[in-house]
Amino acid sequence: MYPKTIVTATVAVAGMLAANSTANAAIYSFTTFDVPGAPPGSTAANGINDTGQIVGSAGGHGFLRATGGSFTSIDVPGATTTGANGINNAGQIVGIITNATGIHGFLDTVGTFTTIDFPGVPGNTAANGINGAGQIVGSVGAGLTGHGFLDTGGSFTQIDVPSGFGTQPFGINDAGQIVGTFSNNTAPFNHGFLDTGGSFTTIDVPGAAFTSAQGINDAGQIVGVFGDSTGDHGFLDIGGSFTTIDVPGSSGFTIAEGINDSGQIVGEFESSFAVKHGFLATPVAAVPEPSSLVLLGAGLIGLGIYRRRKVHS
Numbered sequence: 001m002y003p004k005t006i007v008t009a010t011v012a013v014a015g016m017l018a019a020n021s022t023a024n025a026a027i028y029s030f031t032t033f034d035v036p037g038a039p040p041g042s043t044a045a046n047g048i049n050d051t052g053q054i055v056g057s058a059g060g061h062g063f064l065r066a067t068g069g070s071f072t073s074i075d076v077p078g079a080t081t082t083g084a085n086g087i088n089n090a091g092q093i094v095g096i097i098t099n100a101t102g103i104h105g106f107l108d109t110v111g112t113f114t115t116i117d118f119p120g121v122p123g124n125t126a127a128n129g130i131n132g133a134g135q136i137v138g139s140v141g142a143g144l145t146g147h148g149f150l151d152t153g154g155s156f157t158q159i160d161v162p163s164g165f166g167t168q169p170f171g172i173n174d175a176g177q178i179v180g181t182f183s184n185n186t187a188p189f190n191h192g193f194l195d196t197g198g199s200f201t202t203i204d205v206p207g208a209a210f211t212s213a214q215g216i217n218d219a220g221q222i223v224g225v226f227g228d229s230t231g232d233h234g235f236l237d238i239g240g241s242f243t244t245i246d247v248p249g250s251s252g253f254t255i256a257e258g259i260n261d262s263g264q265i266v267g268e269f270e271s272s273f274a275v276k277h278g279f280l281a282t283p284v285a286a287v288p289e290p291s292s293l294v295l296l297g298a299g300l301i302g303l304g305i306y307r308r309r310k311v312h313s
Helices: none
Strands: 007-016 027-033 043-048 055-059 061-065 073-074 079-085 092-100 102-109 110-117 125-130 136-140 148-150 155-158 166-173 178-183 188-196 201-202 210-216 222-228 231-238 239-247 254-259 265-272 275-283
Touching: 027 201, 055 265, 055 275, 061 092, 102 136, 136 178, 148 178, 178 222, 188 222, 231 265
Parallel strands: 043 079, 043 254, 043 275, 061 079, 079 125, 102 125, 125 166, 148 166, 166 210, 188 210, 210 254, 231 254
Antiparallel strands: 007 027, 027 275, 043 055, 043 265, 055 061, 055 079, 061 073, 079 092, 092 102, 092 125, 102 110, 125 136, 136 148, 136 166, 148 155, 166 178, 178 188, 178 210, 188 201, 210 222, 222 231, 222 254, 231 239, 254 265, 265 275
């Protein structure tokens, strides 16, 4: 178990309105944090539930950050590394481990661990997100040859974006909407997607070199990461209107990984190259309507689309 105290940095940042926007800018309070005792610069926050509990990984271990800021380590017995990727309101946690037999997903229900392996493909499964009904999304295989899956009580459904390849689901909400990333032969080659009951919508931040959707809340608000000529940035997508999210003080790398129903966003950023920290962005003013676009912070450094998630050692 990690120590129970941590020093965090919090700063309130007002968004700058983009051209043609008329609504008031949202204000976020950014709290940055590192897991105590973990190797410096190794913390990544991957998921958040409606009570404000955050899960992630640091130095080869998973962690749970309580609402009050205390940390508990998550280590699957027998695993070489553990990474926590998602958490629902019941406190069930999913993630990924490595051990002697390969890569596996896991479900943690109050300290009871269940291994998740896609049928017929042992040792190559990642569990990335979980909703209130206990439905789990993840991926099997790697990179451009990978496939997504939905696990409903141990019954697996394969997910592949039509005319795409390398499908990787990362988040699912209580309505069963799924978000993730895929590739195809149309530039930009890496896109985000929204899967609503088998109907797929492509998500591309305008002008981006790539887009990946990482998390979705019950209101359908989507967060993720995109790259452009200035670097890589987090984003918030409300009904097709995109807000860029850059953590103040970032050296050029921000990923928005998860969002809860209060609009709180978690993710990771770099203070210098490959030196990662977790962040929590809490709205202090109303989240803008879809007609608004809020730009926060500075430019970022490059990120390959498959560099992301979700295991960070």
